Amino acid sequence: MVRNREFDPQAALGQVVQLFTERGYRRTSMEDIVQATGVSRYGLYGTFGNKRELFAQALERYADDMGRQAFLRLLEPDAGLADIRRIFEERVLDACEGHGPRGCLLCQTAIEVAPHDDGLQEVLLRFLKRMAKTFAVGLENAQARGETRAGLDPKAGGDYLTGALFGLIMMQRAGFPRASLNAFVDGTMAAVAA
Amino acid sequence: MVRNREFDPQAALGQVVQLFTERGYRRTSMEDIVQATGVSRYGLYGTFGNKRELFAQALERYADDMGRQAFLRLLEPDAGLADIRRIFEERVLDACEGHGPRGCLLCQTAIEVAPHDDGLQEVLLRFLKRMAKTFAVGLENAQARGETRAGLDPKAGGDYLTGALFGLIMMQRAGFPRASLNAFVDGTMAAVAA
């Protein structure tokens, strides 16, 4: 060990996440990644392995960030439906304020990669199951305060909200106007609210 | 005009739809299409144009079939929530009975193609708007018979159901078990039912 690395792997991985999220797996070339991160091929292959492994690490990173930023508050006992709604609304705002729809790496993976890569399919499903469980905990908290509709099973509701979030993201990517996205969020909340 | 074509363009396009639906745009090569359809490159380029135009025609065909097969009955006056539910349930059965998840060309387009191709984005959005409108008509019919939840706006509900259908398909592609898919369908119907 003599010469030191000139780049920060975590920062580079963050930019890789963004690239894959916007363009998907096949449309993002290693050359694109070299350009965007400023890291040499040598550095990329030495630090992250090949393209597939790099994608896997980006996926892991994306899911971790998502869990930390958006979903953490659902685990607190005073969380409620408002916090669930906020996750959906932030997603809407995120795309409308920002420079066009930013996409979602989990969706990209589900559609483009997972059906052709059993390993990544397993990883993806693990993240989604965790997301569904977190939603379920949020619903339990909401239920304890009587916010949810009668007869709602929190576990089933967690699966439902997970799918609904992806439906929203899909509408975004397809180019639906903001009014339609808001209608979707309202409909989703109507499915679980009292 | 002397020598006759040896293939049926409509039959070939049907197989192309299947290929793009399963593998997506980038993962499907013209060589794959030649192999699957048995049509020569000459025939493909002469009849359909290049790959992008072929995809556009496959998308058109897919949306037409979808509209004809699943959505037509929603337009009849005696249609109701049961018919809407059946669209979702058929989608669930389709993937579970069949040979693995078949995917959805509209989802593939929304995720993989539309964000990078304004023309196809417009085509896609046109189909989805039509789908939302058809759902809305179905909801109006259901509303007239008092099946829908109080205060439901059929137009907003149509947008909601469109996004929900894509959420379901995404869950399918991600590998969610059938129980989760059923939970999603139940949740979706709970959002619109009385």
Place this chain on the structure above:
DNA sequence: CAGGAAGCAGAACGCTCGTTCTGCTTCGGG
């Protein structure tokens, strides 16, 4: 029945991709 326009199969072309290799630069340890 013969000419030729149109369809066919497959070779070929130019390009881009993921990955590896090469020669140079850096800088801690003896």
Place this chain on the structure above:
DNA sequence: CCCGAAGCAGAACGAGCGTTCTGCTTCCTG
């Protein structure tokens, strides 16, 4: 202070892609 392990930039390679071209076959038309 200099040796060499490790990082760097970019050339290079083999494979696969979308597309076009070539030589042959078919069969309607006059």
